[in-house]
Amino acid sequence: MNLILLAPEQQCSLNSYDLSERQIQHVTKVLKKRDGDRVRVGVLNGDLGEAVFDASLHRVTILNLDTSPPAALPMELVLALPRPNMLKRTLLNITAMGVKKIHLLNSAKVEKSYWQSPVLEADALHQYLLEGLEQARDTQLPTIEFHKRFRPFVEDVLPSILADKKGLLAHPYQAKSCPIDIEYSCLLGIGPEGGWNEFEVEKWVEAGMDTVHLGERILKVETAVPVVISRLYPAR
Amino acid sequence: MNLILLAPEQQCSLNSYDLSERQIQHVTKVLKKRDGDRVRVGVLNGDLGEAVFDASLHRVTILNLDTSPPAALPMELVLALPRPNMLKRTLLNITAMGVKKIHLLNSAKVEKSYWQSPVLEADALHQYLLEGLEQARDTQLPTIEFHKRFRPFVEDVLPSILADKKGLLAHPYQAKSCPIDIEYSCLLGIGPEGGWNEFEVEKWVEAGMDTVHLGERILKVETAVPVVISRLYPAR
Numbered sequence: 001m002n003l004i005l006l007a008p009e010q011q012c013s014l015n016s017y018d019l020s021e022r023q024i025q026h027v028t029k030v031l032k033k034r035d036g037d038r039v040r041v042g043v044l045n046g047d048l049g050e051a052v053f054d055a056s057l058h059r060v061t062i063l064n065l066d067t068s069p070p071a072a073l074p075m076e077l078v079l080a081l082p083r084p085n086m087l088k089r090t091l092l093n094i095t096a097m098g099v100k101k102i103h104l105l106n107s108a109k110v111e112k113s114y115w116q117s118p119v120l121e122a123d124a125l126h127q128y129l130l131e132g133l134e135q136a137r138d139t140q141l142p143t144i145e146f147h148k149r150f151r152p153f154v155e156d157v158l159p160s161i162l163a164d165k166k167g168l169l170a171h172p173y174q175a176k177s178c179p180i181d182i183e184y185s186c187l188l189g190i191g192p193e194g195g196w197n198e199f200e201v202e203k204w205v206e207a208g209m210d211t212v213h214l215g216e217r218i219l220k221v222e223t224a225v226p227v228v229i230s231r232l233y234p235a236r
Numbered sequence: 237m238n239l240i241l242l243a244p245e246q247q248c249s250l251n252s253y254d255l256s257e258r259q260i261q262h263v264t265k266v267l268k269k270r271d272g273d274r275v276r277v278g279v280l281n282g283d284l285g286e287a288v289f290d291a292s293l294h295r296v297t298i299l300n301l302d303t304s305p306p307a308a309l310p311m312e313l314v315l316a317l318p319r320p321n322m323l324k325r326t327l328l329n330i331t332a333m334g335v336k337k338i339h340l341l342n343s344a345k346v347e348k349s350y351w352q353s354p355v356l357e358a359d360a361l362h363q364y365l366l367e368g369l370e371q372a373r374d375t376q377l378p379t380i381e382f383h384k385r386f387r388p389f390v391e392d393v394l395p396s397i398l399a400d401k402k403g404l405l406a407h408p409y410q411a412k413s414c415p416i417d418i419e420y421s422c423l424l425g426i427g428p429e430g431g432w433n434e435f436e437v438e439k440w441v442e443a444g445m446d447t448v449h450l451g452e453r454i455l456k457v458e459t460a461v462p463v464v465i466s467r468l469y470p471a472r
Contacts, residue, residue: 070452136453137454181470217334218372220329227333227462229463230467231470234470236451
């Protein structure tokens with residue numbers, strides 16, 4: 001936890017917020033703050049600044065919010081739904097990197113059971129996103145959309161996303177090398193373990209996506225996604 | 237597991253290797269191979285090719301080794317010893333990315349107890365490196381050196397490493413932006429949670445390291461290291 005992130009449901013008066021149990025532990029045990037000490041805070045979907053810690057009420061009162069959150073990445077991510085543990089770590093990592101729009105998509109090689117995982121419950125997802133924000137000292141919550149059917153997404157949703165973004169589909173065959181340090185906005189598509197099938201690649205390409213390969217080495221999805229994002233936007 | 241990696245201790249005749257329990261599970265349950273089927277294999281510190289699976293003896297016999305492993309990254313990594321779980325995931329990730337020389341270094345903010353962790357036992361470390369190689373379909377085992385004292389490393393070991401490599405020290409203050417897509421070999425230094433202290437930064441800089449900052453967002457070390465490597469060598 002690198003930031004005490006304050007959510008609307010914690011607000012108890014105009015400038016005061018009740019800390020969660022995790023935050024109390026962090027402030028008292030890790031930061032070793034005492035009554036009256038200042039702590040760095042951020043307001044969810046707002047700015048960052050300083051607050052005063054009230055050790056008896058387990059509460060902070062904001063003094064100022066003078067810093068903007070770090071810039072968002074100019075991209076959206078489409079991820080074929082990975083296995084639950086990988087999804088969890090991937091969401092945390094990409095939230096920390098500054099991705100603000102995430103699409104979770106079905107694909108032929110996604111196991112049906114993944115869609116029933118408790119990891120996909122709204123509260124669980126929200127928690128991973130918060131952890132990603134706390135990690136990177138960001139406050140801007142990403143949004144996640146579920147697309148449980150491949151074809152309606154690619155035919156009906158994708159075209160409007162691609163209206164102002166370049167589509168890059170990670171795919172190892174008949175693909176050019178993934179570009180480096182790009183200046184434009186993109187939609188990045190990452191397939192399931194085992195990859196997209198032929199029909200899927202055809203539909204993606206029909207919709208205007210470019211296939212790009214990521215090199216010879218196969219990485220786990222939770223590492224592969226940050227690595228390709230770093231390649232696309234190394235200086236962000 | 238994306239590769240059946242065969243180690244010298246598995247060799248039972250000139251071209252045959254006994255599979256480990258994990259490999260048998262993978263070949264029969266995931267790849268669903270049957271007696272006489274071909275599987276992709278790699279020989280530890282050697283080449284990759286094809287072998288025939290013997291289902292009754294749980295053994296493979298190599299047919300050919302016609303493919304070189306993927307290229308290594310032209311860099312060495314110095315890592316202030318991270319907490320054991322982070323070390324494990326970091327080693328797996330950087331091995332998968334192609335780092336071949338890893339130095340684990342003490343630093344003022346490394347907790348003493350980390351040096352006693354079972355994660356640092358030779359068998360455990362070897363296992364994480366193997367998993368990283370299996371992930372990336374590589375065969376070239378990295379080497380790891382321990383440096384339990386900071387100053388002797390920086391004063392006596394570092395100069396010879398920097399003789400033919402540029403030294404880049406991740407440090408958020410008085411630093412320029414980390415370079416992108418470099419053509420030269422480097423030694424990358426990554427600090428502990430909480431960063432290097434002033435004395436340490438001074439010693440690093442005296443020895444010829446450049447301080448570079450990695451941007452506003454703080455990532456977990458197991459993600460930060462792959463992300464900065466991808467920034468330095470995006471096309472590898």
